[in-house]
Amino acid sequence: MTIYRKSVLAVAALALTLSAARADAPACSLGLMASLDMTALPDGRFTVPVSINGSQHQFLVETAGVFSKIAPDLATRLALPQSPSRAEIYGAKGLLHMNSAEVDSFKIGAMEMKRFHLAATTGDSDLTGGIEGTLAPDLLILFDVEFDFAKNKMNLFSQDHCPGKVVYWTQGGYATLPFRMMSGPASLGHHIEFTTTLDGHDLSTVLDTSSSTTWLRHKPAVEFFSFDEKAPDVTLDPQEQAGLPVYKKRFQVLHLGGIDAPNPTIDVMPDQYEASFRQEHSEKSRDDPIYGGNLSMTDLTVGVDVLRKLHVFVAYKEHKVYATGADAH
Numbered sequence: 537m538t539i540y541r542k543s544v545l546a547v548a549a550l551a552l553t554l555s556a557a558r559a560d561a562p563a564c565s566l567g568l569m570a571s572l573d574m575t576a577l578p579d580g581r582f583t584v585p586v587s588i589n590g591s592q593h594q595f596l597v598e599t600a601g602v603f604s605k606i607a608p609d610l611a612t613r614l615a616l617p618q619s620p621s622r623a624e625i626y627g628a629k630g631l632l633h634m635n636s637a638e639v640d641s642f643k644i645g646a647m648e649m650k651r652f653h654l655a656a657t658t659g660d661s662d663l664t665g666g667i668e669g670t671l672a673p674d675l676l677i678l679f680d681v682e683f684d685f686a687k688n689k690m691n692l693f694s695q696d697h698c699p700g701k702v703v704y705w706t707q708g709g710y711a712t713l714p715f716r717m718m719s720g721p722a723s724l725g726h727h728i729e730f731t732t733t734l735d736g737h738d739l740s741t742v743l744d745t746s747s748s749t750t751w752l753r754h755k756p757a758v759e760f761f762s763f764d765e766k767a768p769d770v771t772l773d774p775q776e777q778a779g780l781p782v783y784k785k786r787f788q789v790l791h792l793g794g795i796d797a798p799n800p801t802i803d804v805m806p807d808q809y810e811a812s813f814r815q816e817h818s819e820k821s822r823d824d825p826i827y828g829g830n831l832s833m834t835d836l837t838v839g840v841d842v843l844r845k846l847h848v849f850v851a852y853k854e855h856k857v858y859a860t861g862a863d864a865h
Contacts, residue, residue, distance in 0.1 A: 564697060564698035564701045565697065566680075566693050566694070566697055566701075566702065566704060567693060567694035567696060567697065568691060568692075568693055568694075569645065569647060569679060569692045569693060569694055570644055570645030570646065570647060570691070570692040571645070571689055571690075571691050571692075572584040572585060572644070572645060572689065572690045572691070572692070573585065573688060573689065574597075574683075574685075574688045574689060574690050575594060575688075576688070577596075577665070577667075578665075579748035580748050580839075580840045580841060580844060581596060581597075581745065581746060581747075581748050581840050582596070582597060582688075582690075582745070582840070583595055583596050583597070583667065583668075584597060584644075584671065584690050586642065586643065586644055586669070586671070587641070587642070587643035587644075588606070588614060588639055588641070588642060589614060589639060589640050589641050590641065591614070593610065593668040593669060594666075594667070594668055595667075595668060595669040595670055595671050596667045596669070596670045596671070596745075596746055597670070597671050597676075597690065597745045597746070598670040598671060598672045598744075598745060598746035599672075599673065599676065599681075599727070599728055599743050599744055599745045599746070599850070600727050600728075600742050600743065600744035600745075600746060600747070600837070601670055601672030601673060601746065602672055602673065602674065602726075603654070603655035603672055603674055604654055604655065604669065604670055604671050604672045604674055604675050605654055605655040605656065605657060605663065605669050605670045605672070606637055606639075606654040606655070606656055606668070606669040607656075607663045607667065607668050607669055608635075608656045608657070608658055608663075610668050610669065611635075611637040611654070611656045616637040616638060616639060616654075616656075617637070617638045618635040618636065618637045618638075618656060619635060619636050619638075620635055620636075621634045621635055621636045621655070633657065633658045634655050634656065634657045634658075635655070635656040635657075636653045636654075636655065636656070637653065637654045637655070637656045638651060638652075638653055639651070639652045639653070639654060642654075644671075644675070644692070645692070647692075654669065670746065673726035673727065674726070676726075676850075676852070677726045677852045678695075678852075679692040679693060679694070679695065679852070680692070680693040680694070680695050680697075680702065680849065680850060680851050680852060680853065681693075681849075681850045681852070682847075682848070682849045682850075683745070683843065683846075683847070683848040683849075683850075684705070684847055685843070685844045685845075685846070685847065685862045686847065686862045686863055695851075695852065695853040699851075699854050700712075700854070700856075702849050702851055702858055703849065703858050703860070705847060705860070705864065705865060706847075706860055706864040706865055708860070708864055709794065709860075710794070710858055710859060710860045710864075711792060711793035711794035711795045711858070711859045711860070712793055712794070712856055712857070712858055713730045713792060713793040713856065713857040713858075713859070714730065714855060714856050715728045715729055715730040715743075715855055715856065715857055716729045716730070716855070717729070717855065726852075727742050727743075727834075728742060728743040728850060728857065729741065729742050729834055730743070730857065732790060732791060732792050732836060732838070733790075733791040734752075734760075734761075734787055734789075734790050734791075734802075734836065735761065735787050735788045735789065737760040737761070739752075739756065739760070739834075739835040739836045740834040740835045740836070741834055741835065741836040741837070741838055742834045742836075742837050742838070743838050743843070743848075743850075743857065744837045744838065744839055745839075745840055745843065747837050747838075747839035747840065748839055748840055748841065749802075749803045749839045749841050750790075750800060750802050750803070750836070750837060750838050750839045750841055750842050751782075751802060751803035751804070751805045751836070751837050751839065752802050752803070752804050752805070752835065752836050752837075753804075753805060753807055753833065753834075753835060753836075754804055754805060754806050754807050755807050756835040756836075757785075757804045760835075761785075761787075763783075763785065763804055765781075765783050765804075767785075769785060769786060770783050770784070770785050770804075771783065771784045771785075772784075773803065780805070780806050781806065782803050782804070782805055783803070783804045784801055784802070784803055784804070785801070785802060785804055786799060786800070786801045786802075787799070787800055787801075787802055790802075790842070792838070792842075792859065793857075793859065795846065795859055795860075795861070797842055797845070800842065802836075807833075844862065845861065845862055846859045846860065846861065846862055847859065847860045847861065847862050847864055
């Protein structure tokens, strides 16, 4: 995962053309804009098809990203015009270099965006293993987004519907999680931030489809759960993240609104993203309340290991997540 701070992306104005025509519908009905097949990756994450200047590519869905991105080698192969960006993007290994790549035609389903700009970041850990790019909230917030993992479908809906009238796939109960948008002066990211309860402790939480695992930052792990990497119920994950150790700990229950995830195994990660940010900034530029940068960090990240057990509808306009079990019907 990549962490971003406040920045200004030097791109031309976005001209978005929704070429998918749909008939006028009753105000409370859901208007389907696109239905995309999800292709599962070996680690559980998933990609969906997009079209760039007429060629087909698979993009990772990244609800906790900021800018939709294209792999730099793909941007080069497609001969996309690129220009430097003033945006600051941080990974576990520090500041990443970013360009803005211009695409004449970018399509999601039948919807087309003209002269669209994608970020091209060198050294980005999200763009490995054949992933050709990412779809981030700069695009996702234009829709309501459904993740139907039982059918491997990601559906995009118009936001023009009655509030709360979105759970169409079941007549049973469902959970509703109000969320905050992590955006504004401190961050450009339209991240889905809500509150979960883990073993009785309320945690600020972000929903991240680009994370294969659910993970907890080391600092709140110590503060709330007295985390000790040498405890008998803690194991060291042989798969490191950016060369950093990852520990696994089993908890009792993760409560998400009206849905419980019992006995979740959660990764505990070092606070290296924050360290990377602080290395790049003086104390003045980092901590000034008006002009300083700000790195927004939540306690817990809910990844696809938990999400794949759910059927999720993100109502961006309402600022609510609706969820049932994945097999609800």
